[in-house]
Amino acid sequence: MTLTLTGFQAHRARPLFSPIDAVIPAGSFVAVVGPNGAGKSSLLGALAGTGVASSGRAELDGVDLGTVRARNRAGLLGLMTQDGTAPNELLVHDIVAIGSGAAQRAGIPHPSVSDALALVGAAEHEWHRASALSGGQRQLVQLARLLAQAPPLMLLDEPTSALDPAFQLRALEVIRDRCRAGHTALVTLHDLGTALRFADRVLVIPGSGQAALTGGTEDVLTPELIERVYGVSAELVRSSSGLPLLALGAERAAAPVRPKETAR
Amino acid sequence: MTLLTSSTAAASRTRRALIATALGALTLVTLVVLSAGLGLVSISPIDTVRALLFREGVDPQHAAVIWTIRAPRIVVAALVGAALAACGTTLQAVFRNPLADPGVTGVSSGAAVGAVAGITLGLAGSLSWGVPLAAFCGALVVTGILHLALRTVPNGGGATLILVGVSINAFAGAIISILIANAENDALARGAMFWMSGDLELRDWGHVLLAVFPIVIGTTFLLTRGRHLDALTLGDDVAHTSGIDTGRTRLSLLLATSLVTGAAVSVSGIIAFVGLVVPHAVRLIIGSKHSYLMPISMLAGSVFLVAADTVARSAFGLTAIQTGAVCALVGAPVFLAMLLRRRA
Numbered sequence: 001m002t003l004t005l006t007g008f009q010a011h012r013a014r015p016l017f018s019p020i021d022a023v024i025p026a027g028s029f030v031a032v033v034g035p036n037g038a039g040k041s042s043l044l045g046a047l048a049g050t051g052v053a054s055s056g057r058a059e060l061d062g063v064d065l066g067t068v069r070a071r072n073r074a075g076l077l078g079l080m081t082q083d084g085t086a087p088n089e090l091l092v093h094d095i096v097a098i099g100s101g102a103a104q105r106a107g108i109p110h111p112s113v114s115d116a117l118a119l120v121g122a123a124e125h126e127w128h129r130a131s132a133l134s135g136g137q138r139q140l141v142q143l144a145r146l147l148a149q150a151p152p153l154m155l156l157d158e159p160t161s162a163l164d165p166a167f168q169l170r171a172l173e174v175i176r177d178r179c180r181a182g183h184t185a186l187v188t189l190h191d192l193g194t195a196l197r198f199a200d201r202v203l204v205i206p207g208s209g210q211a212a213l214t215g216g217t218e219d220v221l222t223p224e225l226i227e228r229v230y231g232v233s234a235e236l237v238r239s240s241s242g243l244p245l246l247a248l249g250a251e252r253a254a255a256p257v258r259p260k261e262t263a264r
Numbered sequence: 265m266t267l268l269t270s271s272t273a274a275a276s277r278t279r280r281a282l283i284a285t286a287l288g289a290l291t292l293v294t295l296v297v298l299s300a301g302l303g304l305v306s307i308s309p310i311d312t313v314r315a316l317l318f319r320e321g322v323d324p325q326h327a328a329v330i331w332t333i334r335a336p337r338i339v340v341a342a343l344v345g346a347a348l349a350a351c352g353t354t355l356q357a358v359f360r361n362p363l364a365d366p367g368v369t370g371v372s373s374g375a376a377v378g379a380v381a382g383i384t385l386g387l388a389g390s391l392s393w394g395v396p397l398a399a400f401c402g403a404l405v406v407t408g409i410l411h412l413a414l415r416t417v418p419n420g421g422g423a424t425l426i427l428v429g430v431s432i433n434a435f436a437g438a439i440i441s442i443l444i445a446n447a448e449n450d451a452l453a454r455g456a457m458f459w460m461s462g463d464l465e466l467r468d469w470g471h472v473l474l475a476v477f478p479i480v481i482g483t484t485f486l487l488t489r490g491r492h493l494d495a496l497t498l499g500d501d502v503a504h505t506s507g508i509d510t511g512r513t514r515l516s517l518l519l520a521t522s523l524v525t526g527a528a529v530s531v532s533g534i535i536a537f538v539g540l541v542v543p544h545a546v547r548l549i550i551g552s553k554h555s556y557l558m559p560i561s562m563l564a565g566s567v568f569l570v571a572a573d574t575v576a577r578s579a580f581g582l583t584a585i586q587t588g589a590v591c592a593l594v595g596a597p598v599f600l601a602m603l604l605r606r607r608a
Contacts, residue, residue, distance in 0.1 A: 050501040074507035081501050088497055089362070089552035093274070098495050102507035127273040129551070142502075149506065 007056035031199035038207030075106025099149035349565025352539020367536025370432030378402025400526030462535035462588025490555030537595020
């Protein structure tokens, strides 16, 4: 489904970024990047309708996400928060079943609980208590829950922040596979190298009320933009296998000036 | 293979829940028989069963003791125990905090203020439903305060929930003391002690009648909310995108909790820690999935309170011990242990 943003803004007392106009085609892996406090998580929250104030419109194939009913919402979009990885006394199976149950009631096709857990490599934890797992394992469980819900629009807030490199790759590949199957993912990422490697589009929220930028990852996420947004120098090189690599903080930046962050 | 292990693990949990339910029911029945036989007039279990089932073949005086004094008290204990356990389970999920309980959070105190105010205003005489209704309103005010105070605090607030509860309890206790000190009504002659520490002395079938409908209606609703409660433990944001209308769900859960707590407090005063200890113990055995946790906690709550009340009225001879005091003697150390473990 195509996600269309028209003058979309998230607010925390005041607008966090200037209005976003973007048409994101189905099957896009969109990296949402920007400095701390720029409003990346708030953007996801506003799209999900979780109590973050917003203005403008967000539509999925013409359906206004702001007015959709709770049950139908689960058939359109799903959310993975950073908060969801807090310890929980439920079994892993029960947590992932919340996703598949939501998909079932919304009437959309979805994988089974054990299949979703197998996708992220956490099948052996299905009958363990989530509270007995590590933070990284709980993050995998939350990803599995979202995969079991299988919504057309997946909103993921730092989905790999607690994962080791092997599981980071696995999680990102699973998300990319979903996108290739026609689902759209909006993924907030701090690691710009990851964004360059996995995302086919990028949504830059530069903070300080500046206009958001969107477009193809390599077109937008240039060293010049990174210097302007983050105030650190950047150099893009290719590995021998052709993967994009980003070297940050190279010497040629004399005195990088970070854009002033607004206190809140 | 995966499918096989999945289904066996699921089946073993269902089996464990069924065994826990059967054992709980058996314990409750045994306890009721023993409890009905214990007291100043001791009656053998066989005579007790006869009196309870047939009302015949036993000393009529014994039958009268059982049916007019002990049975209603036991039924009130069972109802209130199930009610408080259901409310504790609900509050723990809604506030994402295993320390939540109607007593600790002040919901029971709010209900007690409502009940005492209702009696002071003369609702007890003119309108039998007036007191539980007033208690419901009191509980509702407190759940509203908790909701507003904690919705901005991440992860259920941790100790904040307890601190909010402490201040609500202190405030409500002061109002109850003032109302009772200035009351002219005979119904309040039992004094602040009954309301603040909870007691089941002199409960009769009228009390059963008063509490049974709101408790049955409220807990029946809570029993159907397993899926919603499970989702809420993942946080409002995740629940909201998992097909749950979180605003409406929270509102209905807090309304049901207020109704049930209000009815329980109207007939028992504030009995704390049942809603904390019971779900905690049940979680250790059958886990936290609410479609299992809720019914088994209610059953265990009945067992716990009937046992506590039997101890309160018969274990110490003529020394008077309130039911609520027995619960606090058991519950407070458990609460402390949980609090310390949580901080560690």
